[in-house]
Amino acid sequence: MITNSRSRVWVKRLPEIIRTLNSTPIKITGKEPRVALRLQEVDINKPEYKRPVELDEVRLPPGVTVRYLLNPGEDEGGQKRRATDPIWSLEIYYLSKSIFSSEQPVLYYLFDGPKRSFVREELQVVSEDTQLPPESVL
Numbered sequence: 001m002i003t004n005s006r007s008r009v010w011v012k013r014l015p016e017i018i019r020t021l022n023s024t025p026i027k028i029t030g031k032e033p034r035v036a037l038r039l040q041e042v043d044i045n046k047p048e049y050k051r052p053v054e055l056d057e058v059r060l061p062p063g064v065t066v067r068y069l070l071n072p073g074e075d076e077g078g079q080k081r082r083a084t085d086p087i088w089s090l091e092i093y094y095l096s097k098s099i100f101s102s103e104q105p106v107l108y109y110l111f112d113g114p115k116r117s118f119v120r121e122e123l124q125v126v127s128e129d130t131q132l133p134p135e136s137v138l
Contacts, residue, residue: 069122
């Protein structure tokens with residue numbers, strides 16, 4: 001009979017791991033989860049940004065052409081990023097709209113692009129006369 005001792009070790013350590021997670025203060029509230037769960041309301045700390053946000057932020061105009069920062073494995077599949085994976089999207093997209101809310105960075109959406117929002121740091125403005133490499137012909 002084959003036994004898997006690794007799973008037994010995990011089961012033995014699980015209560016210790018849960019105890020540690022519940023007694024470590026989290027950044028957004030500054031409280032331990034075991035304490036925060038007993039409260040009616042928990043105040044959250046306002047995030048601090050290292051750049052201007054909201055109305056002070058320099059906004060990209062609608063219709064500007066951009067490339068977006070790829071998530072790890074987004075273009076190649078999988079969840080890991082390999083050294084040969086592209087970092088920026090290979091296609092150029094137009095900004096369709098931007099949304100800003102109180103004390104938050106501006107969120108941008110792409111026309112015919114991924115159905116998710118982007119912040120300014122995840123976009124690379126591309127000039128109109130940029131030529132992309134030709135698509136490989138197999």
